[in-house]
Amino acid sequence: MRVLIPSPLLSYTRVREVAASGTTMAELLADLDRQFPGIRHRMIDEQDQVRPHMRIFVNGEQSFDLDQALASSDVVQIIQALSGG
Amino acid sequence: MPGNSVVIQEIEVAEVAARLQSGQRTVLVDVRDPDEHESGCLAGALLLPRALVARSIETLVPDKDTPVVAYCAVGIRSAMTAMTLMAMGYTQVWSMRGGFDEWQRSGHAWVVPSPDGEAAPLGTEQATRYARHLRLPEIGMAGQAKLLAARVLCIGAGGLGSPTSLYLAAAGIGTLGIVDDDRVELGNLQRQIVHTTASIGMPKVDSAAGMLSALNPDVRVTRIRTRLTAENALAILADYDVIIDGSDNFATRYLVNDAALRLGKPVIHAAIQGFEGQLTVFAAAGAPCYRCVFPDPPPAEFAPSCREAGVLGVLPGVLGVLQATEAIKLILGIGDNLVGRLLSYDALSMRFTELGLRRDPECPACGSGSGKK
Ligand SMILES: [Zn+2]
Numbered sequence: 001m002r003v004l005i006p007s008p009l010l011s012y013t014r015v016r017e018v019a020a021s022g023t024t025m026a027e028l029l030a031d032l033d034r035q036f037p038g039i040r041h042r043m044i045d046e047q048d049q050v051r052p053h054m055r056i057f058v059n060g061e062q063s064f065d066l067d068q069a070l071a072s073s074d075v076v077q078i079i080q081a082l083s084g085g
Numbered sequence: 086m087p088g089n090s091v092v093i094q095e096i097e098v099a100e101v102a103a104r105l106q107s108g109q110r111t112v113l114v115d116v117r118d119p120d121e122h123e124s125g126c127l128a129g130a131l132l133l134p135r136a137l138v139a140r141s142i143e144t145l146v147p148d149k150d151t152p153v154v155a156y157c158a159v160g161i162r163s164a165m166t167a168m169t170l171m172a173m174g175y176t177q178v179w180s181m182r183g184g185f186d187e188w189q190r191s192g193h194a195w196v197v198p199s200p201d202g203e204a205a206p207l208g209t210e211q212a213t214r215y216a217r218h219l220r221l222p223e224i225g226m227a228g229q230a231k232l233l234a235a236r237v238l239c240i241g242a243g244g245l246g247s248p249t250s251l252y253l254a255a256a257g258i259g260t261l262g263i264v265d266d267d268r269v270e271l272g273n274l275q276r277q278i279v280h281t282t283a284s285i286g287m288p289k290v291d292s293a294a295g296m297l298s299a300l301n302p303d304v305r306v307t308r309i310r311t312r313l314t315a316e317n318a319l320a321i322l323a324d325y326d327v328i329i330d331g332s333d334n335f336a337t338r339y340l341v342n343d344a345a346l347r348l349g350k351p352v353i354h355a356a357i358q359g360f361e362g363q364l365t366v367f368a369a370a371g372a373p374c375y376r377c378v379f380p381d382p383p384p385a386e387f388a389p390s391c392r393e394a395g396v397l398g399v400l401p402g403v404l405g406v407l408q409a410t411e412a413i414k415l416i417l418g419i420g421d422n423l424v425g426r427l428l429s430y431d432a433l434s435m436r437f438t439e440l441g442l443r444r445d446p447e448c449p450a451c452g453s454g455s456g457k458k
Pocket residue numbers: 373374375376377378445448449450451452
């Protein structure tokens with residue numbers, strides 16, 4: 001499925017949009033981490049919670065649950081809080 | 086009009102203006118519909134839509150020898166009204182030739198009636214300056230008067246604050262507060278277009294105030310040359326109707342959120358980095374706030390500033406102009422705003438995406454978590 005990467009994580013992926021797979025959010029994040037080692041840690045803390053400055057959206061709806069089921073047609077967008085003005 | 090004993094007398098707008106100026110007793114009757122009247126009328130005109138004339142004129146103007154000038158938009162409805170009045174026995178009745186359109190075109194002063202019956206005047210220079218707004222049914226005279234009465238606070242006179250404040254000043258926002266404690270640097274000018282090369286070294290609030298006043302002398306620019314702190318935030322925000330967050334650091338963004346929540350003021354939020362921008366509106370009561378979306382800032386090592394990370398110069402232009410748009414809509418009460426929606430913009434793919442935001446019932450700022458901190 002399509003995954004949109006926020007600017008602060010472009011150092012991992014180089015590109016804004018990548019393809020990754022998984023039937024749940026946890027699997028998708030694992031696949032992303034295989035392709036771009038270290039990226040999962042930037043989004044998820046040691047307690048398997050989405051970090052408070054990162055937000056994950058599935059088809060435009062906010063998702064907090066790593067068990068959330070995903071379909072290959074879904075679009076996942078990751079957002080990081082930005083401060084620049 | 087052969088066979089018709091009633092001959093309508095028309096009067097030129099210049100003659101009406103002269104009568105009013107000389108203080109000659111003249112009752113002005115605006116026979117347009119209420120929505121036309123509300124978007125601008127002659128000072129002191131009675132609103133009496135044509136359908137109501139026969140029923141109400143004798144109550145409003147009992148003396149049938151009173152000079153009456155009827156007007157509408159272009160002079161047709163008022164001509165018919167004049168016939169009705171003459172048939173009813175009024176002896177001095179005129180229909181204003183060309184109507185309110187001709188009155189405006191000729192540059193005569195007009196006013197917008199406010200809901201409590203008082204009129205807010207708009208000078209002829211203002212009528213020209215804001216003519217394109219006045220043409221829009223969503224704005225008109227009443228809307229422009231709201232903009233002129235509005236008080237907007239721009240936090241930051243940097244990348245976002247530059248385009249935001251320029252467009253708000255151009256739109257005739259009556260009072261613009263600018264909070265910033267920096268001075269203009271050469272490296273700012275790639276994106277901070279309210280400043281110029283000549284203003285390098287000047288306090289940003291002074292540089293911005295000069296530019297905004299030059300663009301539109303109607304705007305009162307309040308320079309607040311300070312850094313927003315927990316001590317001063319409430320006092321500074323309290324004076325304004327709409328807060329625009331164009332700050333460049335997380336500490337200020339959380340301060341703005343918390344102070345605006347306490348005061349019940351809407352915040353138009355935008356943030357940028359690289360080629361990416363985010364925009365939303367936080368508008369208190371029941372809607373998500375900044376802490377609902379991002380409960381904590383990123384650790385410093387994951388959050389480079391624009392200085393470190395770089396930013397496309399035009400990016401704050403796109404986001405800042407969208408902030409100004411949302412502010413103007415909020416003030417006018419028109420359209421749908423971005424409350425509960427985050428607009429994410431990527432300049433490289435030239436794509437806008439809309440993300441639904443959720444209120445956090447346990448939010449430390451607006452939910453049950455408030456007060457625990
Ligand atoms: Zn909240």
